[in-house]
Amino acid sequence: MKLSKQNLQPATEKIYDTIVVGGGAGGLSAGIYLQRYLLNTLIIDKGKARSFWMTELHNYLGLPPDTPGRSVLRQGKEHFLSLGGDLLDAYVDEIFDEGEIFAVRVKVGRQNSKYHTFRAKYIIAASGIIDYLPELDNMRNVYDYAGYNLHVCLICDGYEMKDKKVGVFASSAGNAEVVFPLGWFTKDITLFTQELFEVTDDLRSRLKAQGYQIEETPIEQFIGENHEMSGVELKDSRVIELETGLISMGSKYHATYLDKFDLEKQGGNLVTDKMARTSHPRIFAIGDLKVGLNQVVVAAADGALAATQIWRDIRRSTPPKTAFS
């Protein structure tokens, strides 16, 4: 059931089999599998999964390619709730390992927020990442286009940029490297650095060799209408026309609640085994938090794997039902 400030008391008194942190594609898929394994599951979701911003999921098998990310999340939540799972809109503040059981301290409510503690045998960390967007005075005009023709994922949306005039918005020399694989899809590329990093001679000469442009002046605003970005206005008032854009400014993990566990990582991502288990035997990590491809269908599969392994663990340590019980 949907938990809220009013009805969460009984939930704080029980021990869930699993608490899933994050109600995006990975967390919901895990929740559906867990409930079907007859395991009690609480999903704690702070809202706005990365897929929430996707206006069209172009590559998810079984769904028409114009399906919005949020409709997958809505369907997933309904599905999970229909199986008897618990769902709470809240922020996971900290997790304590009490030996066999985790205590999960949660901040509920945006105003007059209160802390509550929920308990579970297993944790699935499915809290994903949040993309950095260009910091402009009027962020509205970033959000007007982000997820429409201003993309954040080359893997997902390179195809949408095919043979188009693309602006790449990078925050570091490392992030700027995306222009080269983007060159698979289009040759008309302008790299915007906004003076956020120094363009080395090496990068400059490699860009020049491909005929890509560099624009170092900071951006005043994105321009366009009806969610179609048509270019950028720079601080010096010049306007650069574009047909589409790719933001490559990095992302932040939503997982400070895991810091104290000192889990094995690789370049910021959690290392997991084939069943999505981290270096802690009762903490699993799925979706964008873990090493691998940041794709909705991969997160959904990770959820199935983690849930199945947790079921195996719990089942093997529990006597089966018998005809005598």
Place this chain on the structure above:
Amino acid sequence: MKLSKQNLQPATEKIYDTIVVGGGAGGLSAGIYLQRYLLNTLIIDKGKARSFWMTELHNYLGLPPDTPGRSVLRQGKEHFLSLGGDLLDAYVDEIFDEGEIFAVRVKVGRQNSKYHTFRAKYIIAASGIIDYLPELDNMRNVYDYAGYNLHVCLICDGYEMKDKKVGVFASSAGNAEVVFPLGWFTKDITLFTQELFEVTDDLRSRLKAQGYQIEETPIEQFIGENHEMSGVELKDSRVIELETGLISMGSKYHATYLDKFDLEKQGGNLVTDKMARTSHPRIFAIGDLKVGLNQVVVAAADGALAATQIWRDIRRSTPPKTAFS
């Protein structure tokens, strides 16, 4: 486009980036990703993927839990074709590695079949498995119920058997072991051996300890109506009433075309790396063929991984587009 006997000539003259063997969930997901990476893809499908038989996909994120497997396949085929992929209804007979290129010999047409050869740089093996069903004189009454309340997958459908009177139809002592994890969902279990294997004292005593029944007499027919199996009639005319069933008779890999490559295996399944690459650098394996969980969402994710790795391989060995080209 859909290829057929009439229009396949041009396709035999080109070199595809990838030929995908199998048009189930994994193969279609791979095809969608490959086409979006601007890679030419041919899917060769002999029809009747395992998911084709699923009357309801209960655990696939984003789809209502009563979605038939075949509607996912239909949507996936449309999606793939809309991206310009080629699809051929045919049987892959043999694959020859000509060094940089594979030659794939295909049998087209059920009557007056002819052999044709298609070429590709990469192969994705996505031809899955086929479940063995109980061999009865009148197989019709197996197919009447298989995929409805006569299940083949504990992971998928254990939940559907919760607290029900279940018949388990096994073909070997190994397959019979499924009764114990099934005991997570229900305690009312009858194991049907059909005299196909000897029940050891050990198995008999473990079954007895849980209160599970054994029935060794062969089955005459399944009984029921409107796709609801309600029991079995045995060869000695006794009728055993059941509410649902689980077939555990093993499965056969659809991959003889790979035999000569001597790929690394583990218990019959192909071993792959994290991106679904087999021990041959240009052959990938996805879905039920490979080691891992046989789930539609896992196969779909495998397709995304294999396609992405093939794109990386091809992109890195190809000069990017430049503004001068």
